[in-house]
Every structure is written in structure tokens, then in C-alpha cells.
Amino acid sequence: MSDYYQSFQGIVIANRPHRENDAIVKIFTEKFGKKSFFIRNSMASNSVLTNALTPLVCSVYLGHINQSGLSFLKDSDVLKSFLKIRSDPFLQAHATYYLALTDAAFEDNVPQDDFYSFLKESLIKLNSGYNADIVRLQFELFSLRLFGVAPDWNHSQISHKETADKRLNFTLNPPGVILSDEAQNMTVLPVSSKAIHLCRLLANIRPNQLGKLDINPVTVKDALKLLSVFYNDYIGLSLKSRKYLEKMSDWF
Structure with a gap:
């Protein structure tokens, strides 16, 4: 050759x-x-x-x-x-958003082999019939670092104590997790502690490590709202494909 x-x-x-x-x-x-x-x-x-x-x-x-x-x-x-994705409008909306986020995150001609693998794993998981909202949430969490933002979900922004098994809040200034008893006189987002713990879990594994998760759909939606605020208000990224996906999600 x-x-x-x-x-x-x-x-x-x-x-x-x-x-x-x-x-x-x-x-x-x-x-x-x-x-x-x-x-x-x-x-x-x-x-x-x-x-x-x-x-x-x-x-x-x-x-x-x-x-x-x-x-x-x-x-x-x-x-x-990815025939299942391409034949299902809801899944296709998810995948189209992943591609648009990928396109927005990178300049041309810059190798991104780790993110390529993550995107491919996410599409495989979505195509397998796994919970689409959880795949999306994990994809958005992983993509935050592409915009220079990488919240530490494992430690408090104030005391640096580990967050496992603790009641949590989330603040945008600075962006990150704090313990609920540290939230006095701080502006925190209206998101549940369970949703923050879900973000902490998904941020530490890859799509091919996702197993069966018994998560209340309300908790998943709450976590997605947290990421929506992060992307729209903190990063300032508003993609048409994301808005369409959010409207479509309201139909189900």
C-alpha cells in the first residue's frame, strides 16, 4: 500500500x-x-x-x-x-446531540483518541437499549473537561472532605460540590443530594462499565437539570440539538 x-x-x-x-x-x-x-x-x-x-x-x-x-x-x-439509534427518533436525537457537542468542543486536525473512544462507547451503549438519559448524563459529565471545567465530585470545594455518603449541595462559584452543612451563606443550585451523588458515580466510570442502575427517573432528570445550568450559564454553550432533545424528552 x-x-x-x-x-x-x-x-x-x-x-x-x-x-x-x-x-x-x-x-x-x-x-x-x-x-x-x-x-x-x-x-x-x-x-x-x-x-x-x-x-x-x-x-x-x-x-x-x-x-x-x-x-x-x-x-x-x-x-x-447503529441501526437501533437511526431507527428511533428519540435515540437519534440523543446521538445527534453527542455529535454536535463533539463538534463544538474540538478544533479540526487535533487528535482526540480518548474522547473518540468515549464517544464510540456511548453510542454502543445507547444502541444497546440502555437508559438513554443516563448515557447522556455521563456523556455531558465527561465532556465538561473539554471546556476547561472539571468539577471535583469526590471532595468538598470548601473543606476538601470526601463526599461519599454525605448530604451534598452544588455551587457555581467556585463550581463544585460542597457538604450541605457547609452551604450556609452560599448560593447553591436547587438540585437534590441524590442527583449530585449520581453525577459523582457516573463521572468516575466509562460507558462500557455501566451496569444495571436502579435510579429514580426524577433523580436522573434532576441531575440533567444541573448539567443544563452548567452548560448554559457557566460554559455559555447553547446547542440547537440540545434544546430539541430537551423538548423531545418532555414528550415522554
Whole structure:
């Protein structure tokens, strides 16, 4: 194989038509980070790339990688199509939000192999039928560090005492957990101690470590509200895909 072409794994973030028959496909790759690829005659029925250009599909690609500008694909082999996600509007809304958050978090051409693995694990878990809200909550918790925010869920911001088996509150100034008996004269978010403990649990494991969790749905929703405040008010990130997902969640 010529050094001109390289093999790499990736997950399609977006496929945008270009001119009449071509496309620009954005792929989050394991080796190279986010890359945009020019695909000529992308809709041709005999193209070996057609099945691997759909958003959410995970494939091994063979292509020419340019350090700047558009790169090019020659061949592909689909690894996972995530058919359950793509056939369920609710799950698809979740996955679309994960891709949008990934797209917003990274500049192009910066390798992010650990986050790539986390995204892939999250999609596999979502596709398996696992509780979608818990997968989403864990994904948002992990993604906080991408925006320079990494709350310590295991220790109080004030006393640095361990938070396990304690009643907790959450404050945004500074962002983090405090013990409930330390909350006097502090502005805390209206979120339950159980929801904070759920965040603490999920922030310390990966999607492939998620087992059966007997969690009250109210606690999960409370934890999601905490992350919503964090992303909207503290980070200042407001994605259309997230707003749509939140509206859709109210229907169920």
C-alpha cells in the first residue's frame, strides 16, 4: 500500500451536499481528530463509500490526509451502523446531540483518541437499549473537561472532605460540590443530594462499565437539570440539538 493512503477509524458527524453530485463529509477520526473530506459523486449507486458516509456510522477508512484543507477517501469498511439509534427518533436525537457537542468542543486536525473512544462507547451503549438519559448524563459529565471545567465530585470545594455518603449541595462559584452543612451563606443550585451523588458515580466510570442502575427517573432528570445550568450559564454553550432533545424528552 502506498504511503499516500492511510487507514483510520472514524465516526461520521455530518454529510453536506456540495455542488450537484458531490459532498463534504465531516468525520471524527481516532487518529487525526475532526477532518473534512471531499467526496466526488457521493450519491453514485456503485460507490464503495456510500454506506460509510451517513452520520453516526463508524467505519474503517482508507484515505489521503491533508494537514489543512480537505482530505480525500478511497475506500471504507463499515464497522457499526447503529441501526437501533437511526431507527428511533428519540435515540437519534440523543446521538445527534453527542455529535454536535463533539463538534463544538474540538478544533479540526487535533487528535482526540480518548474522547473518540468515549464517544464510540456511548453510542454502543445507547444502541444497546440502555437508559438513554443516563448515557447522556455521563456523556455531558465527561465532556465538561473539554471546556476547561472539571468539577471535583469526590471532595468538598470548601473543606476538601470526601463526599461519599454525605448530604451534598452544588455551587457555581467556585463550581463544585460542597457538604450541605457547609452551604450556609452560599448560593447553591436547587438540585437534590441524590442527583449530585449520581453525577459523582457516573463521572468516575466509562460507558462500557455501566451496569444495571436502579435510579429514580426524577433523580436522573434532576441531575440533567444541573448539567443544563452548567452548560448554559457557566460554559455559555447553547446547542440547537440540545434544546430539541430537551423538548423531545418532555414528550415522554
